[in-house]
Amino acid sequence: MTNTSRYVALGDSFTEGVGDWDPESPNGVRGWADRVAEQLVLADPSWEYANLAIRGKKMRQILDEQIDAALALEPTLVTVYAGANDILRPRIDIDLLMSRYDDGIARLRASGADVVLFTGFDASGSAVFGRTRGRTAVYNEWVREIADRRGATIVDYWRLREFQDWGYWDVDRMHMSAAGHTLMAVRVLEAMKASHRIGLPELEARPALRRAEQLRADAQWAREYLSPWVGRRLRGVSSGDDLQPKYPVPGHPLRASVTA
Known part of the structure; x- marks a missing residue:
């Protein structure tokens, strides 16, 4: 086992960072997980970071392609959000889906890693995606039960009501904006009870x-x-079919603006 603390982020576009567009970052996106990793490194330089998330991935793909890869990296901390792309499909066996999710989380916890999970967002404000609100509510109860059973930390996205402000969303109305990813990084660090130097973003007023x-x-x-x-x-x-993970090899990329 390595003595290095290692954070590995798993999931889909939410964790990859889509919406937080940045040409200097791999895949052209930064995201909340990168920001969390930066704060961990600032507090303790022994931290390393890998991000295996790829946009568009469904639950089974994340479990099959990312869990083993994460375990091979001997993580100290794992964040994972999976299932949003499944919920949006016409048909879904959510109980079977979440049973498999539970198995994957159990494997991560059995490695000794701390695990952070997320509930789904309350999309009641969207005329299109609000139709999946009932499915998301069932998903969330499963996530809360899994977190309780496996001893995982939970970031309750559903209850983060500030995200109902469209200023935290990208123009595609599907992914968080840079401001949204910044706010999410703060909420994740708070859930982990970790110190940080991230200032909450100020939103520009949008005319009605x-x-x-x-x-x-x-x-x-x-x-x-x-x-x-x-x-x-x-x-x-x-x-995401032609994309590779942003940071498949652990390291600690820090921006000059963060370290200044």
Whole structure:
């Protein structure tokens, strides 16, 4: 066993960092997990970080492709959020899905790693994704039960009501913005009871749109983001099919702006 503390992040676009666009980062995104890792390193330089998350991955893919890879890295800490892409599918056996999730979390905990889990977001404010609210509520109860049974820490995304502000979301209305990822990093570190130097982001005021303006904005969003998203699912392809993990090899990348 290594004496190095090691944080390994698992999951899909949420953990990869989609929405927090950054051309200097691998895959063009930064994200809350990178920000959490930076704070861990600032507090203790012995920390290393790997991020195996890839956008578009469903639960089974995350369990099959990322759990063993994470265990091979001998993690001290693992964060994992999986299942959001399954919930959005037309059909889902959520009990079977979450039973497999429980098995995966059990394996991570058996390694001695601390594990942080997430409930799903309350999408009641979305006319499209709000339809999955009931599924997400069932998913969340499973996550809470798994966290209790396995001794995992939980970040209760559903109850983080500040994320109901659209200022924390990217223009695609599906992923958090840079401000959202920054806020999530703060909430994760708080759940872990870890120190940090992240300031809460200030949101720009957004002018209220008239009904005609809102309809035009919704139509443009549907053309540019919703239709391509639906099309990929109908074709059985993912935006992450040609991507590799951002940080498959543990290290401690720190930005100059963080260390300054």
